[in-house]
Amino acid sequence: MVAGESSGDLLASRLLSGLRPHLPQADIHGIGGARMAEYGFRSDWPMEKLSVRGLFEVLAHYREIKGIQNALRDQLLAERPAAFIGVDAPDFNFGLEAQLRQSGIPTMHFISPSIWAWRGGRIKKIARAVSHxxxxxxxxxxxxxxxxxxxTYVGYPLAExxxxxxxxxxxRSELGLAPNGPVVAILPGSRLSELKYNTVAFIEAARILHRRDASIRFVVPMAGERQQNYFRSLVASAGLSEVPLQIVLGKSHAAIAAADAVLVASGTATLEVALFKKPMVIAYRMMRASWEIMRHMGYQPWIGLPNILAREFVVPELLQDAATPQALADALAKQLDDAGYRQRLQQRFTEMHHSLLRDSAKESAEAVLRMIGSSERAHETR
Structure with a gap:
């Protein structure tokens, strides 16, 4: 299995929770994180090596990432595992899956890339790479x-x-926050590249909000110590240390649950915020050259998962040049002040939550077992 970031680690752990009871002695390894390790997963490389986002950002790390991909491919071709499961990380996993499948190793991919939003022509590449x-x-x-x-549709694991x-x-009690008073959660991303481009604008927006209302508390969950240290250095170097931030390691779900509104980087975290029924402002900034290429690749108006599922802008999206501190602060202030909007959004997100509920651990594990079983039968026939 290969997961490339914290959200993939969490999703893969749900699959493993359903699979491990059926395969208690199986050696399950590859690239993953701490949540996968809870189910006896062994990571051959640190997951953080793959946590790079953006076209040009990936190019800067291309040699190292390609070296890991090649080394893992050679290891698996020699090992001949019963199956390979790529969890998200499509740019890394599809290339690997194609080579493994060509050699007769069954390949499964968990979490479709958003071909319905970007790069629709990728479906042909997926057909060559993925058995299921x-x-x-x-x-x-x-x-x-x-x-x-x-x-196989397995439902959205976090909906459970x-x-x-x-x-x-x-x-709020878990985070040591007062039971009353406004709370804003700030989620600038789990990748270092996301922190690099989102942090300053996000925290400057928090400074503007704090000047408007000094009672607002800001909670910033970080995916790991490396991200936390980098985030602190960015805040300090931007002269934003006076902004009263409560930075917590992990605990993103507690931070979202405690919040009245959330400022969140585009990605899977936006759907987590929706499942917690919280108003949010979706924002994203990246390297200018990457943005100029990627903004021409979309063929629908939304990039945030809640908006894509709703097929309309139920929450605002502010991207690149539009994601100014003032615009972010204004959008958050509107959400904090509009009780009717929050109530309507809560109802919409509750309906969305129900639509995504399924026993994903059971469904995904059964799909893996079917694939392994059919592969073994085919091998016995040969």
Whole structure:
């Protein structure tokens, strides 16, 4: 298995929670994080090596990432595992999966890339690389069936983990926050490259909000110590140390549950915020050259998962030059002040939560076991 970042680590751990009881002695290894390790997963390389986002940012690390991919490929071709499961990280995993599948190793990919939002022509590459696709949104099944790719809809794993009605009081208590008073959670991203481009604008927005209302508390969860140290250095070098931030290691779900509004980098975290039924402002900044290329690649108006699923802008998206500190602060202030909007959004997100509920651990594990079983039968026939 290969997961490339903290969200993939969490999703893969759900699959492993369903799979491990059926395969208690199996050696499950590759690249992953701490949550996967809870189920006996062994990581051959640090997951952080793959946590790079953006076209030109990836190029800067290309040689190292390609070296890891080649070394893992050679290891697996020699080992001949029963199956390979790529968890998200499509640019790394699809290339690896194609080579493994060509050699007869069954390949599964968990979490479809957003081909319905970007780079739709990628479906042909997926067809060559993937023996079976696991998808987390209902509408994705038809896309893969039409392309002739075996597919299973397993539901969105975090829809089972996140409560339908979050316990705000418990979350605030866990974080040492007062039970009353406005709280804003700030999630600038889990990758170092995301922190590099999002941090200053996000925290400058917090400074503007704090000057408007000194009672607002800001909670900033960090994916790991490396991210936390880098984030602190960015805040300090930008002269923003006076902004009253409560930086916590992990605890992103507690931070979101405790919040009245969330400023979040575009990505899977946006859907987590929606599952917690919270108002949010989705924002994203990246290297200028990457942005100039990527902004021409989308063919639908949304990039945030809650908006894509709703098929409309239920929450604002502020990208690149639009993601100014003032614009971010204004959008958050509007969400904090508009009680009617928050109530309507809560109802919309509750409906979305119900639509994504499925026993994903069971469904995904059964799909893996079926693939391994059919592979073994085919091998015995040969």
């Amino acid at each position: 696709m696991l998808v987390v949104f209902p509408f994705e099944e038809e896309i893969y069936r039409k392309a002739g790719i075996p597919v 983990v996140i409560p339908m009605v979050p316990d705000v009081a418990a979350a």
